[in-house]
Amino acid sequence: MAIENGNQDNPNNKNRYAYSGRNSWSGALFGIGLAAFIDETIFHQLLRWHHFYDKSTTDIGLISDGLFHAFSWFATIAALFMFADLRRRNALWSTRWVGGMLLGAGGFQLYDGIIQHKLMQIHQIRYVENIFIYDLIWNALAILMITAGILAVRTQNRKQSGKTASHEHS
Amino acid sequence: MNIHNHIQHNDVTYVDSVAWIIPQVILALPFILALILYILATTFSNRRYKSWPLHRTVFWVLGVYFAVFSIAGPLAARAHLDFSAHMLAHLLLGMLAPLFMVLAAPMTLILRTLSVPRARRLTKFLRSWPARMLTNPIIASFLNIGGLWLLYTTDLYSLMHESIVVHLIVHAHVFLAGYLFTVSIVYIDPIPHRRSFLYRAAVLILALAGHSILSKYIYAHPPYGVPLEQAELGGMLMYYGGDAIDIIIIFILCLQWFKATRPRIEASMDQQ
Numbered sequence: 010m011a012i013e014n015g016n017q018d019n020p021n022n023k024n025r026y027a028y029s030g031r032n033s034w035s036g037a038l039f040g041i042g043l044a045a046f047i048d049e050t051i052f053h054q055l056l057r058w059h060h061f062y063d064k065s066t067t068d069i070g071l072i073s074d075g076l077f078h079a080f081s082w083f084a085t086i087a088a089l090f091m092f093a094d095l096r097r098r099n100a101l102w103s104t105r106w107v108g109g110m111l112l113g114a115g116g117f118q119l120y121d122g123i124i125q126h127k128l129m130q131i132h133q134i135r136y137v138e139n140i141f142i143y144d145l146i147w148n149a150l151a152i153l154m155i156t157a158g159i160l161a162v163r164t165q166n167r168k169q170s171g172k173t174a175s176h177e178h179s
Numbered sequence: 180m181n182i183h184n185h186i187q188h189n190d191v192t193y194v195d196s197v198a199w200i201i202p203q204v205i206l207a208l209p210f211i212l213a214l215i216l217y218i219l220a221t222t223f224s225n226r227r228y229k230s231w232p233l234h235r236t237v238f239w240v241l242g243v244y245f246a247v248f249s250i251a252g253p254l255a256a257r258a259h260l261d262f263s264a265h266m267l268a269h270l271l272l273g274m275l276a277p278l279f280m281v282l283a284a285p286m287t288l289i290l291r292t293l294s295v296p297r298a299r300r301l302t303k304f305l306r307s308w309p310a311r312m313l314t315n316p317i318i319a320s321f322l323n324i325g326g327l328w329l330l331y332t333t334d335l336y337s338l339m340h341e342s343i344v345v346h347l348i349v350h351a352h353v354f355l356a357g358y359l360f361t362v363s364i365v366y367i368d369p370i371p372h373r374r375s376f377l378y379r380a381a382v383l384i385l386a387l388a389g390h391s392i393l394s395k396y397i398y399a400h401p402p403y404g405v406p407l408e409q410a411e412l413g414g415m416l417m418y419y420g421g422d423a424i425d426i427i428i429i430f431i432l433c434l435q436w437f438k439a440t441r442p443r444i445e446a447s448m449d450q451q
Contacts, residue, residue: 061415062398071392079387082422083380083429090433098442 024100032102033162035091036109037116040158042085044114045077048121058135070129077125081117108161115154122148199259202343203251206350210250214243217285220292228291235283242279245271250350259340262402262409266416272350273323273357274424281361286368306371314370316382319363323356324389331393336402360386365431376436383432387425394418 025032052059066074095101122144125131134143217239221231248254249268258265286305290298304310312318330336330349339345362370364379398414401407 061418062395064399066395066399071395072388075388075390075392075395076384078391079384079425082387082425083384086426086429086433087380087436090437094437094440 024098025102025105028095028098028100029102029105031091032095032100032105033109033112035088035095036106036111037088037113038084039088039092040110040113040115041117042081042088042113043110044117044121045081046085052134056135060132060136063130063132065130066132067129070125070131073125073129074131077117077120084113104161104164108158111154111158111161113158115151115156115158118151119148119155122151198343199256202346202350203255205347206250207247210243210246213285214240217283217288220288224288224292231288235288238279239283239285242276242283245279246276246354249276262405263412263416266413267420269353270417270420270424273327273353274421277354277357277361278365278424278427280358281365281367284367290369302369305369311371313359314363315372316360316363316374316379319356319359320382320386320389322352323360324386324393326352326356327390328393331397331402332400334403337404340404361428365428366435376432376439379432383425383428387421390421390425391418394421 048059053061092101092106095106122134126133126144126147133140134147137143218236221236225231249258249271254264254268258268290301293301313322330339330353335345335349339349362368364383366373394414394417396414397417398411401410405413
């Protein structure tokens with residue numbers, strides 16, 4: 010928050026309102042990429058809980074997995090270039106960016122946990138008896154991230170409308 | 180095509196088979212020729228223009244090296260027997276070699292080497308409708324990823340090991356389609372009908388998805404004549420190896436976006 014207040018004194022901070030959309034998008038894309046990256050490195054490679062391919066995978070699950078895999082790869086890199094672009098324009102809005110990131114990461118994790126793991130059966134979180142607990146924690150964390158993300162972006166929206174009003178008066 | 184033949188192939192290694200030296204030479208020769216022509220073109224055009232950047236020549240040499248490495252020599256010989264070796268060779272021939280060769284900007288070099296009337300005729304050809312069609316990202320993606328689906332989900336893969344002609348066609352196609360795909364996504368050389376970044380990003384993501392889906396499909400459904408363990412290893416190699424090379428293409432595309440959208444107007448307004 011300290012950085013936040015510091016930024017508001019910056020004479021260039023008007024740019025952040027013009028680029029508020031790009032802030033959220035950059036954050037959201039990075040969040041999707043980050044969630045996918047953690048999924049791949051920690052759960053596939055290090056813990057080896059997730060399987061590369063599960064025989065129960067439906068055709069649509071295979072397609073969904075491939076699309077999200079490709080999209081998250083692209084999203085991570087594109088989001089970082091957008092981040093650099095925002096900084097270059099003095100338009101970085103950190104709370105909004107982090108809010109977007111939480112929304113992206115939570116959204117991806119919820120989709121992965123409910124649709125891909127459960128409905129499309131691409132693979133389970135871990136191949137153990139009490140899988141329900143794993144699913145519960147996985148999806149609860151996802152919902153927590155989404156809620157925090159919505160709160161961050163909404164607070165910013167309220168602040169933004171207040172700010173623009175005061176901006177016009179001055 | 181029958182199973183009896185396949186067992187024989189595993190006994191008699193292709194390395195010993197003289198017949199398979201010929202396609203290796205036929206496939207490698209154009210690349211060697213391309214290397215010689217590229218270096219000749221740099222020396223000739225350096226006399227008239229400023230020196231051709233060294234890193235572009237290095238990219239061309241690397242591209243030719245990986246292409247030749249994948250179609251001739253020990254890796255190519257192993258690729259006949261071992262599916263994961265085949266997959267490595269195809270990653271090099273269809274993705275890495277084309278990427279390096281695109282980064283070497285061969286078309287720019289040709290245009291500055293040719294005389295002006297000839298260069299004009301070449302650009303006229305580049306603007307013709309067949310050239311425009313082939314460098315369209317969607318069509319190039321279909322040629323590239325569609326070709327791979329055809330190769331690994333039909334009898335084409337086993338046919339490739341039986342017939343030298345099919346072998347030549349498949350390998351030439353893998354390289355050319357890979358080159359066209361890279362050229363259509365990453366703009367290094369002059370290209371007619373440039374597409375927006377968003378358009379190319381969307382096509383790139385769909386093409387990558389097609390590649391990932393196919394690699395998991397191969398993991399689960401081995402091509403005819405490929406043992407399960409080899410298919411699993413090959414599928415994972417295709418999945419992660421493809422990712423490693425794609426990350427470079429994505430990076431270049433995003434970097435080009437970053438440079439193109441630099442805030443020119445706002446910077447001048449700030450100075451006032």
